[in-house]
Amino acid sequence: MKPFQFKQFNIDQSKEVFRVGTDGVLLGASSTVKHAATILEVGTGTGLVALMIAQRNMAAKIQAIDIDKKAVDLAAKNFKNSPFNNRLHVFLQDYRNFSAEEKFDLIISNPPYFEQNESVKDSVARQQIELDFPILIEKSAELLAEEGLLSVIIPFEAGxxxxxxxxxxxxxxxRKIQIYGIKGGNPKRLLLEFGLQRKTVLISNFVIEQSPRKYSEEYLKLTEEFHHFSK
Structure with missing residues (x-):
């Protein structure tokens, strides 16, 4: 497959690994990463989100895990070929059995969100087979630093x-961002951030397309440091 080109790095893709998509781009561009020194991405796929975070936070050390060896091999290649390779590490790991010597300032994931079904296309990446919401949440509660954040993007109806x-x-x-695919439409996704300390909840809306095949000004602004396309 043709590599996906960003301004500071490229993503090699494979038909056997979940490809670059808008959900991952939104998660990588929108999540709160500024003060996170140690970051864990759960289910890295191509490594897209980890690479975007590495670009946004030049001091962060990022670990990425995936249960799919083909994804791990692909992410490792993408990390190695990036300008952030010394701060990125990927491991073949089931999150249920994952352990770390230190707790994380940020745990981030674009988790599988479909219930198990008969479809075989990207089944592990898209269906809750190896990683469901309770596993992701309960394990993250164990691994997160006291002031850390859990950041995810999920379908609106799963919120x-x-x-x-x-x-x-x-x-x-x-923090909650309600994401609309197109202006005037129904919300399609939620970007949610959780912490172990109670704080004021920040709620906002975000529109991807102003009209069919025309990105909104806010999407162009959010992704201007990553995408090559212009207005």
């Missing part, structure tokens, strides 16, 4: 369930 599980695991919602 209530995700927030309920987080609450039971001791997380507090800190």
């Amino acid at each position: 209530i369930l995700f927030e309920e599980i987080c609450s039971k695991s001791g997380f507090y919602l800190i």
Whole structure:
């Protein structure tokens, strides 16, 4: 497959690994990363989100894990070929069995969100087979630093369930971005950030397309340091 070109790095892709998509770009560009020194990405795929975060936070050390060896090999290649390679490390790892010597300032994930079904296309990356919401949330509560954040992007309709599980695991919602695919449409995604300390919740809306195939000004502004396209 043709590599996906960003301004400071390229993403080699494969038909066997979940490709670059808008969800990953939004997560990598929108998540709160400024003060995070230690970051863990769960389910890295091509390594896109980790690379975007490495570009945004030049001091962060980032670990990425995936349960799929083909994804790990691809992410390792993309990390090695990037200008941030000395701060990026990827491991073949089941999150359920993951352990670390230090806790993380940020745990970030674009998790599988479909219930298990008969489709075989990107099944591990898209379906809750190896990583479901309770596993992601409960494990993150163990690994997160006291002032750390858990940042995810999920379908809008999964938001209530995700927030309920987080609450039971001791997380507090800190930030919610309701993402609309097109102006005037229904919300499609949620970018949610949780912490272990109660804080004022910041809620905002974000529109990807102003009209069909025309990106909104806010999307162009958000991604201007990554994408090559112009207005």
